[in-house]
Amino acid sequence: MSGHAAESIQVAAARVWPAADYTRIxxxxxxxxxxxxxxxxxxxxxxxxxxxxxxxxVLKALSDKxxxxxxxxxxxxxxxxxxGVVRIVVDLKAEIKPQVFSLPPAGDYKDRLxxxxxxxxxxxxxxLEQRGKPEVAAAPLSELQVTPESPAIADVxxxxxxxxxxxLAAPSINKKPDGRMITIAIDAGHGGEDPGAxxxxxxYEKNVTLAxxxxxxxxVDAEPNMRGVLTRDGDYFIPLNGRVVKARKxxxxxxxxxxxxxxxxxxxxxxxxxxxxxxxxxxxxxxxxAQRENESDMIGGVSLGVKDPYLARTLLDLSQTATINxxxxxxxxxxxxxxxxxxxxxxxxxxxxxxxLKSPDIPSILVETAFITNPDEERRLNDNVxxxxxxxxxxxxxxxYFAANPPLAKxxxxxx
Numbered sequence: 513m514s515g516h517a518a519e520s521i522q523v524a525a526a527r528v529w530p531a532a533d534y535t536r537i538x539x540x541x542x543x544x545x546x547x548x549x550x551x552x553x554x555x556x557x558x559x560x561x562x563x564x565x566x567x568x569x570v571l572k573a574l575s576d577k578x579x580x581x582x583x584x585x586x587x588x589x590x591x592x593x594x595x596g597v598v599r600i601v602v603d604l605k606a607e608i609k610p611q612v613f614s615l616p617p618a619g620d621y622k623d624r625l626x627x628x629x630x631x632x633x634x635x636x637x638x639x640l641e642q643r644g645k646p647e648v649a650a651a652p653l654s655e656l657q658v659t660p661e662s663p664a665i666a667d668v669x670x671x672x673x674x675x676x677x678x679x680l681a682a683p684s685i686n687k688k689p690d691g692r693m694i695t696i697a698i699d700a701g702h703g704g705e706d707p708g709a710x711x712x713x714x715x716y717e718k719n720v721t722l723a724x725x726x727x728x729x730x731x732v733d734a735e736p737n738m739r740g741v742l743t744r745d746g747d748y749f750i751p752l753n754g755r756v757v758k759a760r761k762x763x764x765x766x767x768x769x770x771x772x773x774x775x776x777x778x779x780x781x782x783x784x785x786x787x788x789x790x791x792x793x794x795x796x797x798x799x800x801x802a803q804r805e806n807e808s809d810m811i812g813g814v815s816l817g818v819k820d821p822y823l824a825r826t827l828l829d830l831s832q833t834a835t836i837n838x839x840x841x842x843x844x845x846x847x848x849x850x851x852x853x854x855x856x857x858x859x860x861x862x863x864x865x866x867x868x869l870k871s872p873d874i875p876s877i878l879v880e881t882a883f884i885t886n887p888d889e890e891r892r893l894n895d896n897v898x899x900x901x902x903x904x905x906x907x908x909x910x911x912x913y914f915a916a917n918p919p920l921a922k923x924x925x926x927x928x
Contacts, residue, residue, distance in 0.1 A: 519564065520564055520565060520566035520596075521541050521542065521543055521545055521562075521564055521565045521566065522541060522542060522566055522568060523539050523540065523541050523545075523565060523566075523568060523570045523571050524540050524541060524542065524570065524622065525538075525539075525540040525570060526538070526539050526540070526570050526571065526573070526574045526577065527540075527577075527705070528574075528577040528578060528579075528582075529704040529705070529747065529748040529749065530579050530581070530582040530583070530584075530585075530746075530748070531744070531746055531748035532583060532745075533630075533748075533750070534584075534628050534629055534630045534631070534748075535582055535583070535584050535585055535628075535629045536626060536627070536628050536629075536704065536705070536748065536749065536813075537574075537588075537602075537626070537627040537629075538624050538625070538626050538627075538705060538813070539562075539571075539624065539625045539626075540621060540622050540623070540624050541565075541622060541623050541624075541625070542622055542623065543623055544614050544623045544625075545562050545563070545564075545565055545614070545623070545625045546562075546563040546564065547560060547561065547562055547563065547612060547625060548560070548561045548563075549561075549610065549612050549627075551610070555603065555604070556603075556604040556605075556606065556607055556608070557601055557602060557603050557604055558601070558602040558604065558608070558610055558627075558629070559599060559600070559601055559602075560599070560600040560602070560612065560627060561593060561597050561598070561599050561600075562597065562598040562599075562600065562625075563596065563597055564596055565597075565598045566598075567590065567591070567592050567598050571590050571598060571600075572590060574588055574590050574600070575587060575588045575589060575590060582605075583605065583606075583631075584604060584605055584606060584608055584629045584631065585602055585603070585604060585605065585629065586603040586604060586605050587603045588600060588601070588602050588603070589601045589603070602627075602629070604629075606631060606632070607631075607632040607633075608629050608630060608631060608632055609630045609631070609632050610627065610628065610629050610630070611626075611627075611628040611630065611815050612625070612626065612627045612628075613625075613626055613815040614626070615810075615813050618807075618810045618811050619706075619807075619810075619811040621705075621811070624705075624813065626813050626815070628815070692737070692919065693737055693738070693739060694737055694738045694739070694765050694766075694914065694919050695738075695739055695740075695741060695762055695763060695764045695765050695766075696732050696738065696739070696740045696741070696764065696765065696766050696767075696768060696910065697740075697741055697743060697758070697759035697762055697764035697766065697767045697768070697874070698725045698728050698729050698732070698740050698741065698742050698743070698768055698770065699725070699742075699743040699744075699755050699759070699767065699768065699769040699770065699868065700718070700721040700722040700724070700725035700726075700742065700743065700744055700745075700770055701717060701718070701721045701769055701770055701771040701772075701805075701808075701868075701878075702716075702717055702718035702721060702749075702771075702808060702812070703718045703722070703744050703746075703747055703748055703749050703750065703812070704718075704747055704748040704749030704812060705749045705811065705812045705813050706718065706749050706808045706811045706812030706813075708721070708771070708772070708808075709772060709773070709774030709884050709885060710774075710884070710885075711772075711884040711885060711887075711890035711893075712778060712885060712886070712887040712890055713887065713890060713891075715884060715890050715893070715894055717771065717772045717774070717884055718747065719747070720772050720881075720884065720893045720894065721770045721771060721772060721881075722744070722745075722746075722747070723899060724770050724881060724893075724899050724902060724903060725742055725770050726742070726745065727899055727900065727903045728740060728768070728770070728903045728906060728907065729741070729742055731903050731904065731907050732907060732910075735907070735911070741758075741759075741762045741764065743755045743758045743759065749812035749813065750812075751809050751812065751814045752805075752806065752808060752809055752867040752868045753809075753867060753870075755769070755868050756867075756868065756870060756871045759871060759874055759876075760871060760873075760874065764874050765874070765875075765919055766842060766874065766875050766876070766877075766910065766913075767869070767871060767874045767875070767876035767877070768846075768876075768877055768879060768906065768910070769866075769868050769869070769876070769877070769878040769879065770879055770881060771805070771878060771879065771880050771881065772880065772881050772882060772883070772884040772893055773801070773857070773880040773881075773882065773883045773884065773885075774804075774883065774884060774885045775883055775885050775886075776885075777885075778885055778886055778887060779886065780857075780883045780885065780886060781855055781857065781882065781883050781886045781888070781889055782854065782855040782856050782857030782858075782882070782883070783847075783850045783851070783854040783855070783856055783857060783879070783880060783881055783882055784847075784856070784857045784858050784862065784879075784880040785843040785844075785846055785847040785850070785861050785862075785877055785878070785879055785880070786798060786801070786802075786843070786861065786862050786863065786864060786866060786869070786877065786878040786879075786880070787836060787839040787840050787842075787843050787861055787862075787863050787869065787876070787877055787878075788835075788836055788839060788863065788864075788865065788866060788869040788870060788876065789836070789863035789864050789865060790833070790836065792864075792865075793862070793863065793864035793865070794862045794863045794864070795858075795862055797858075797862075798862040798863060798864040799864050801864065801880075802864035802865050802866045805866055805867075805868065805878070806865070806866065806867045809867075835871070835872060835873055835874065835875055835876070836863075838875035838917065839869070839875040839876050839877055840861055840863075841875075841913060841916070841917065842875050842877055842909070842910070842913045843861035843877045844860075844861055845909040845910070845912040845913045845916075846877060846879060846905075846906055846909030846910065846913075847859075847860075847861055847909070848909065849905040849906070849908040849909040849912070850879070850881075850902070850905045850906065850909070852905060853898075853901045853902065853905050854881075854882060854902070854905075857880070857883075861877075866878055879906060881893060881902055
């Protein structure tokens with residue numbers, strides 16, 4: 513092996529997370545990767561050059577990880593562009609707005625290079641347009657300028673399976689003609705690069721929360737004049753503040769974030785409900801939990817250089833006293849009903865500075881369904897019957913809240 517090859521950076525893992533909102537490609541390596549990105553047109557494609565990176569099995573297998581149903585990526589091709597430079601060509605299905613950034617080691621991850629592929633248009637409009645577009649031929653492989661010693665596409669084993677592109681389900685049509693529609697934003701904690709807590713037998717919090725969130729949406733949709741909307745409906749990462757933005761774009765009346773707790777002791781057990789606090793946490797446990805949950809952005813991967821004006825307007829540092837009071841009422845009703853099927857870790861709603869609860873005008877709670885690090889509770893969290901009971905108890909709490917606080921026409925903060 514040449515001296516140059518010996519110094520090359522090894523890509524230890526490559527992951528692809530397709531979603532309706534965006535597709536993420538993550539390359540994990542032992543040290544940061546210097547990179548250069550170029551956008552090309554006719555046909556649309558993205559070129560990403562990686563300096564001093566070895567074209568090993570992980571990168572060769574990247575093309576196999578692309579789902580045929582990915583809303584933005586047609587295919588990915590990888591080869592040596594010139595000595596010491598690996599070129600990744602992403603053939604696209606539509607015009608995009610890409611973001612590429614590096615992440616330092618966090619959680620169980622080493623250095624990561626992240627490529628986020630967002631649609632140039634609003635996600636829903638972009639998806640509708642793509643469905644009507646004819647297929648476009650891929651760019652020729654010659655643009656890779658493959659060197660003789662490195663084949664353009666290696667014959668490698670397929671990558672990990674990727675879920676089909678999630679789509680937003682239509683709300684139930686079985687609704688009463690009178691009364692206004694109540695919208696419940698249901699947030700499945702963690703996702704994609706951010707697995708959340710890991711159970712004693714290997715369950716990931718992100719999978720448990722998604723299963724429960726989907727069931728809760730179905731239960732809400734079955735109620736007259738109610739609809740559930742999911743902040744994520746597949747295994748992909750959404751920044752904490754982005755979840756708040758989604759709920760507000762959906763004009764949600766309530767925001768319910770589903771989680772599964774973790775502790776060093778396998779004996780820790782019980783459900784908890786949390787609301788936002790403006791004045792510090794109500795306990796050391798609540799403070800530590802909020803700190804851990806707020807680290808999701810660091811683990812999941814957020815580009816700190818991106819400035820979203822909509823997000824800046826949404827997360828204003830303003831008094832949320834009225835919204836927090838409503839959140840506490842909602843949390844109490846949910847906690848009481850969850851307590852009929854589960855042990856309660858705390859018998860009152862706790863408060864802390866959870867970033868995901870910081871909507872200025874939507875009552876918001878975070879439900880820690882149980883401790884996934886407790887083997888017995890982990891088993892129950894993965895049990896369909898118990899999930900149904902959890903969903904029923906959460907929905908009962910929501911309905912009791914609205915019985916005591918009938919929904920009115922909403923007055924929202926003006927977006928300028």
